[in-house]
Amino acid sequence: MDIIIIEDEKPAARRLQRMLTKLDIETKTMLHSVAEAIDWFNGHEHPDIIFLDIQLSDGLSFEIFEHVKTDSAIIFTTAYDEYALKAFKLNSIDYLLKPIDEEELEAAIKKFRNTQHQNGNIDVKELRSLLTQTNHQKSYKTRFTAQVGQHLKLVDISDIACFYSENKTTYLHCYTGRNYPIEVPLEKLEEDLDPEKFYRINRKCILNINAIRDIISYTNSRLEIKIENFTEFQLIVSRERVKDFKIWLDQ
Known part of the structure; x- marks a missing residue:
């Protein structure tokens, strides 16, 4: 199984890599920005699974798929709330809520292996709109x-x-x-x-x-x-x- 991690916080990326290693899954590639990911995808064979943070240092990760078409399965790693996560589910995208739980990670891997599900038809504009609306609606502690x-x-x-x-x-x-x-x-x-x-x-x-x-x-x-x-x-x-x-x- 070929897996890459796209996460702008390097400690979080390394933690996910260690968790995958415990499941006997080796992760050779970790990317940290939209620009770096686009460049990588244009020059490499696409992986089986992409673990993808939503908010990267240079923009929303959805921007990657405005430039790159992929049949890789995508598992979002996110701290956004339930409304946004339901939107991802409607688009057949799996997610792991941060901080990532080892049992949930293992379940996501098993789900992929059981279904060999592919997420090649991502409606980028719709997902961006849903996320933006959700983020604007979010209220913070006063x-x-x-x-x-x-x-x-x-x-x-x-x-x-x-x-x-x-x-x-x-x-x-x-x-x-x-x-x-x-x-x-x-x-x-x-x-x-x-x-x-x-x-x-x-x-x-x-x-x-x-x-x-x-x-x-x-x-x-x-x-x-x-x-x-x-x-x-x-x-x-x-x-x-x-x-x-x-x-x-x-x-």
Whole structure:
């Protein structure tokens, strides 16, 4: 079975590759952008299955199939909500909801092997329209509830400079310098926060763009971020996220 992974977040691509290896499936090719994928498809024999992230660093992955015709089966790897996923199902496209579950991955592979299903007739325009409509309809968190002693405190999203994880606890950090624990992991926060305003700079921190006061070059091609009243630890953009972080800043 010949498989390729198209995913702009390299750690996520490597994790999926490791999961496939556990199923005795070798993945030799990993691509990370629309442009790279188009170039690859034009010069190589197409695989049996494409594991495809929806949002790549240089656009929606649907754009690939505006330039390339393929009979490869496509399994989308996505964090989008159920409405969009139903749209994919209507078009006979399988999907895996991030973070990918090993049992669901194995089930998707078994489904392909049992049916040898091919997704060559993708209605790119319809899928793009459905995804865009869904994304526009998505609502994001506007406030959080934090426990302060015996009291519950409401914190408006506009007052939050960042979210961070420390000692297995998630905290929200306000511009005032106060930190409040919340019972929401960073992985869930990534789905609940407006991606135009918040970005996960590393495994420990999600940053509000309005909180940035300075950006400094750091060792190993990384970046250090300065925000007001935050002294818990250095805010470092991990090397694999620097490119996407710069794109996010320019949106």
